[in-house]
Amino acid sequence: MKGVPIQSFSRAISALKAINRHGSMTMMEISRAAGVPYPTAHRIVQTLMYEGLVEQEPARKRYRPTALVQSLSSGYQQDGMLVEIARPEIVALTKKVGWPVSIAIRVGKNMMLRDSTHANTSLTFSQYYPGFTLPLLDSASGKLSMAYADDDEREQILKWMRADQDIDPDYLAEAEMALNPEGIRAKGYAVQGRNYFNHTPGKTSSIAVPIFNKGRFEAAMTLVYFVSAMSLNKALETYLPEMLATAQNITAGLARHKPDANLSAA
Incomplete structure (x- = not known):
């Protein structure tokens, strides 16, 4: 391309x-x-x-x-079960830790929110609803998605981004070098020190962990917290174990789900 x-x-x-x-x-x-x-x-x-x-x-x-x-x-139903299974889990996690949690999937060159608990907590600056998008290389969920993509798929996405005249090539080259997919997969999570592509630029940080479906990356589950509240290391120490456990519960729920026979035959 x-x-x-x-x-x-x-x-x-x-x-x-x-x-x-x-x-x-x-x-x-x-x-x-x-x-x-x-x-x-x-x-x-x-x-x-x-x-x-x-x-x-x-x-x-x-x-x-x-x-x-x-x-x-109307013909897209792939992530309907994801949201159904994840919803009670992320609501429970937000109730436990206080911070909003979201589920996002990759759509083209962006990550798109499919569900979030911003409306379930006061610890948020803004509300974010399904359909809100974030850039792949400037969000914890996007970095996670890129890290778990196959090598060929990741390279194809980067080709699309290089062809996009609205993306500065120097920025893209720097972001690509900083991505480190192997490191993210080894740790099992990705972070964004400050979120600049949202309603309150620079005021929040994010941690994202993977959700899998039949062994393949399905979505990112992201916790967002105020930068002023704590350091990134403290946030990881405090919330990462609960996040990983919640993501594992969602992954297990997806594994138990059996596709509708009528949809499979369509």
Whole structure:
């Protein structure tokens, strides 16, 4: 893969993802989020409106996703059981340690939250809901996912990122060298000293541990805590054993689950 095959299509997807993530955006906000000039953003939004995926809010120059966006995921059921099994486990963990816990899977060049307990605790700066995305190389969950990816898969992801004109090549080279997949797999966890790609940049740190399904990496379970509350070493000492035990419970639950025969035959 030498580059992004259809740049306009990639930009349209970026715009739709941004609108869906924020719920309501102005044209200028869409332009910045998609990294395109204002006239291009206008053409993209007009196309999305024509296809019924986006609509303009009444009496306001803001644009929001329509219910038709949900149809794009109608055939995707892979992580439904993951969320069902993980939910009671992460709620119990948050009740025990106080900090919010999330489950994330890799989607393209990002990690996407599938569930979190931010609404179950006061020890959080912001709420994060399913669909929120984080960059692969600047999040504990993303580093974990990259570490457990097959070598060929990891290299393909990095090729996509190198072809992305919005990603600084010097930053990417530095982040790639710092990744250390072997070290992460040996330790069984990944960390992010400060989270900069969230609603409160620099104010939280994260620890992520793996969840497996039939021996393969399935998702990352991440605990987020205030940087001001404790050092990373103290957080690892205090919370890592509970996190690993919870992740093992989820892994065991996935192992016990038998796929629906009707879905398997589809």
